Amino acid sequence: MKTQPVQAGFERWAVFEKIRTANRMHHREVGQALERVLTAGFEQPPRILDIGCGDARDIAAILKRVSAGDYIGIDNSAAALDGARANLTGCPCPWRLIQGDYAEALAAVVPPFDLLWLGLFLHHLDSRQKRDLFEQAAELLGPTGRVLAHDPVLLENEDRDGFIERIQRFSSTWPELAAEEREMLARHWSQHGCQERLSRLNAMAFHAGFSEMEILWRDPAEFYALLAFRRLKPSV
Numbered sequence: 001m002k003t004q005p006v007q008a009g010f011e012r013w014a015v016f017e018k019i020r021t022a023n024r025m026h027h028r029e030v031g032q033a034l035e036r037v038l039t040a041g042f043e044q045p046p047r048i049l050d051i052g053c054g055d056a057r058d059i060a061a062i063l064k065r066v067s068a069g070d071y072i073g074i075d076n077s078a079a080a081l082d083g084a085r086a087n088l089t090g091c092p093c094p095w096r097l098i099q100g101d102y103a104e105a106l107a108a109v110v111p112p113f114d115l116l117w118l119g120l121f122l123h124h125l126d127s128r129q130k131r132d133l134f135e136q137a138a139e140l141l142g143p144t145g146r147v148l149a150h151d152p153v154l155l156e157n158e159d160r161d162g163f164i165e166r167i168q169r170f171s172s173t174w175p176e177l178a179a180e181e182r183e184m185l186a187r188h189w190s191q192h193g194c195q196e197r198l199s200r201l202n203a204m205a206f207h208a209g210f211s212e213m214e215i216l217w218r219d220p221a222e223f224y225a226l227l228a229f230r231r232l233k234p235s236v
C-alpha cells in the first residue's frame, strides 16, 4: 500500500497531546531510557543532534539534569520550535534550533555528534529516505557515536496494513478519546507514516556502517521500540 509522507504531524495536535499525556506512545519509559544513556553512556558530555525534535519537552527536562556538550534540534514546524525554545530555556548546555526540512537543515550543522536522537521521527520517512538518513548519520557521528530511535515498528510477520488494523483495534478502547477523535486517529494512522520491521531497520543501518541493532526497550503490546545503533569501529 502506498502511503503519504507525514508533512504536518497530526491533523489535530490536541489529539496527539491527549494520547501523549496518557503515555500511549510511551514517552515516559523512553525518556527514562534516554536519560540513562545520556547519564552513563558517554565518556565526555555528549553533543546531541535531535531530528524532528517537536517541542523537545522530554529532552529539555533531561538536559536540565545531565551534562551535555551541546544540543541542536531540527524541526520543520515553527509552532513546535516555539515550544522547544520555551522548554529549552534554562538548560545549562549551549543549544540551538533549526527550522526547516531535516535534509536541508543537516547542511547547517557541524559534526561530529555523539548522539543522533530520533524521537518518533523515522516513520515520517519512506524507506529510501531512511536508508539515506542512516548513511548521513554515519557521517555526522564520531567513531563512538550512536543513533537512538523511538518509533512504531511492524512485527516481523506483519505488513503495514496488519499493523494499522492492530493499532486501530488496540486504540479503540482508549477512554481519553471521544469517538470522533478515535476516528481521526484511525484516519491519521492509515494515511500517514511508513513503519518498518526491526529486521529492515537493522539491515539499513548495517549497510550504512552501524553494528547490530540493540533493542533498548519495547512496549508489552509491541507497537513501539527504542533502538540503538552504534558506529562500527573503523578497521585497522
Ligand SMILES: C[S@@+](CC[C@H](N)C(=O)[O-])C[C@H]1O[C@@H](n2cnc3c(N)ncnc32)[C@H](O)[C@@H]1O
Binding pocket: 006, 007, 008, 009, 051, 052, 053, 054, 055, 056, 074, 075, 076, 077, 080, 100, 101, 102, 103, 118, 119, 120, 121, 124
Ligand atoms: C511525532 S512528532 C515527534 C516529536 C518529538 N520528537 C517526540 O518524540 O514527541 C514528529 C516531528 O517531526 C517533525 N517533522 C516531520 N517531518 C519533518 C521533516 N521533513 N523535517 C523536519 N521535521 C519534520 C514534525 O514537525 C514533528 O514535530
